[in-house]
Amino acid sequence: MVLKVSHLGWCLMVERKKIEIPAGAKVKVSVGAEEKFPFDISPMYEGERIRKEDMFVELGGPKQVKFELVLALPAEQVEDMKVTLVGPDLDEMQEGKEYPYAMIYYIAGSKVETDLEPVIERRNHDFQNYIEGYMHLNQRYDVWVRIGKGAIKKGLKSLIQIAKATMMLYKNELPFIEKIEALYITDKALVEKLLKEVAMPIYEERDKRVEMLHDEDVQEFYSCTLCQSFAPTNVCVVSPDRPSLCGAISWFDGRAAAKVDPEGPNRAIPKGEVLDPIGGEYSGVNEFAKQESGGEYERIKLHSFFEFPHTSCGCFEVIGFYMPEVDGIGWVHRGYASPAPNGLTFSTMAGQTGGGKQVAGFLGIGINYFRSKKFIQADGGWYRVVWMPKELKERVSKYIPDDIRDKIATEENAKTLDELKEFLKKVDHPVVKGVVRKVDGKKITEGWPEEKKAEEKVEEKKEVPATPAAAQPAPAMAMPMQPTQMPAFQLPAMPMPAPQAAPAGIKLVIKDAKITIGKIVVKKSKGES
Ligand code: SF4
Numbered sequence: 364m365v366l367k368v369s370h371l372g373w374c375l376m377v378e379r380k381k382i383e384i385p386a387g388a389k390v391k392v393s394v395g396a397e398e399k400f401p402f403d404i405s406p407m408y409e410g411e412r413i414r415k416e417d418m419f420v421e422l423g424g425p426k427q428v429k430f431e432l433v434l435a436l437p438a439e440q441v442e443d444m445k446v447t448l449v450g451p452d453l454d455e456m457q458e459g460k461e462y463p464y465a466m467i468y469y470i471a472g473s474k475v476e477t478d479l480e481p482v483i484e485r486r487n488h489d490f491q492n493y494i495e496g497y498m499h500l501n502q503r504y505d506v507w508v509r510i511g512k513g514a515i516k517k518g519l520k521s522l523i524q525i526a527k528a529t530m531m532l533y534k535n536e537l538p539f540i541e542k543i544e545a546l547y548i549t550d551k552a553l554v555e556k557l558l559k560e561v562a563m564p565i566y567e568e569r570d571k572r573v574e575m576l577h578d579e580d581v582q583e584f585y586s587c588t589l590c591q592s593f594a595p596t597n598v599c600v601v602s603p604d605r606p607s608l609c610g611a612i613s614w615f616d617g618r619a620a621a622k623v624d625p626e627g628p629n630r631a632i633p634k635g636e637v638l639d640p641i642g643g644e645y646s647g648v649n650e651f652a653k654q655e656s657g658g659e660y661e662r663i664k665l666h667s668f669f670e671f672p673h674t675s676c677g678c679f680e681v682i683g684f685y686m687p688e689v690d691g692i693g694w695v696h697r698g699y700a701s702p703a704p705n706g707l708t709f710s711t712m713a714g715q716t717g718g719g720k721q722v723a724g725f726l727g728i729g730i731n732y733f734r735s736k737k738f739i740q741a742d743g744g745w746y747r748v749v750w751m752p753k754e755l756k757e758r759v760s761k762y763i764p765d766d767i768r769d770k771i772a773t774e775e776n777a778k779t780l781d782e783l784k785e786f787l788k789k790v791d792h793p794v795v796k797g798v799v800r801k802v803d804g805k806k807i808t809e810g811w812p813e814e815k816k817a818e819e820k821v822e823e824k825k826e827v828p829a830t831p832a833a834a835q836p837a838p839a840m841a842m843p844m845q846p847t848q849m850p851a852f853q854l855p856a857m858p859m860p861a862p863q864a865a866p867a868g869i870k871l872v873i874k875d876a877k878i879t880i881g882k883i884v885v886k887k888s889k890g891e892s
Contacts, residue, residue: 377564379434379477382467382546382557384449389550391448397527401518403495404528409592413498413509420456422464424507425698428554430562431466431506433484438471443542446526450550453510454520464508465548465557466526468533472541478619481569482629483537485611489589490532497525502611503566504558505680505697522547539623570731573613576603577736578665583631584648585617588655590676590719596659597676597719598652600632604737605643605665609678610729641802642667642741660721667741668692672726677717679727681755683739684712688780689787690808691749691794692742696730699752701774704783733759743798743807749787750777767793 423429496514620629635647643665753773777783797810
């Protein structure tokens, strides 16, 4: 059934209005365009990284509350090129410290509509990275900004200059924005309050809207190639059931952006023929991906972890990692700093997985993909998931089917592979005996080999009763079990952490063997103290 998308409206729309600034707040205001900036502005600064030792201050980031938000308002409510800063400015900040940060833009124009807010908001990342000495990472409630010492030396004095440069870029690059006004906030209490009361409900409203729509309901998906500046072969394909991996673009957002700028980074992709309804493979998507990736890859399956997975550019909110030891998939989000049970941190895995490639065994996704009814459905969906940090699990808990929720471990249950194995066995997770894919009832994994051996032994014991029974019918022969079918690919080389307990990385399990040893000589190897 093809739904009329226009009927899937804004049922729970959060009111768009200007933020009220509390009486008595420390406020700086500037109106009108800036003539000159004490820094260069050019796309060549995209990708500029500011290391901790070179940073003057950090705004937002892992240690502070932060967000960015675009609100579409009627033209009469927006004062063009006005900036209001609430809280301490750069000249009142201490070098080397971190501060809260909110960047809110009010926009207006005859073509500007609420649907465009997320797409325009995502461009804040691009435009701010054009500013020399200013680094912007991530999106929404995860923004992380660093201002370099070099920029301060060159004459950067105020965040108002940053806001003015960003607004100038918005108006130059997106001419349908007729008026733009900025509100920047570094006052912690106000950032916290607005994140909770304004920004989060709006992000939720955007995310919820797309839940009502599915891939089969539409004729077109939308591309996003914004990240090709640093991941040249990356093509994000945004469908109703697969929101973007950065979390900032949904199918509705892609549609709105393609409407105002059909040749821009968000373009319509006609779906074409359905080649694999479970994996989510479409001829139109394959053609588009081949063309836009410069032939780097030819096939994409939107809902597959192992086979022709979606590319990962590096902006993903969450990374999935396959653990062959348990034949299951774990997920870790950007904010979780400890190693996952495979011994690797988010940043180590992200460093190897980004760059716009299809990396088998790893997959970058947006948190909203956990809401999708087609979440990695080709590989068993939630029934193949074995581990995620507690914080992430709690956040998406209501989307996890009831019969698997308690079987997915967190760091409270397992920090290592051994602990994870023990936990999964204890709760009888589907990976232990084999995962059955819910969407078509197909058994897609065979379960753990040792579990099968154990089962076979139990069967054998049952077959040889202690007291011979003369008239027993012959038991049905148990078919010999196949070893677990691990997905056929090689995990990319990763810097592995030092082993925690065992001194060597290889575990030998020898079964049913007789070993005779005449003599053992233990020698110290050269260079060992
Ligand atoms: S991660 Fe994908 S959807 Fe998000 S900005 Fe980059 S290319 Fe666009």
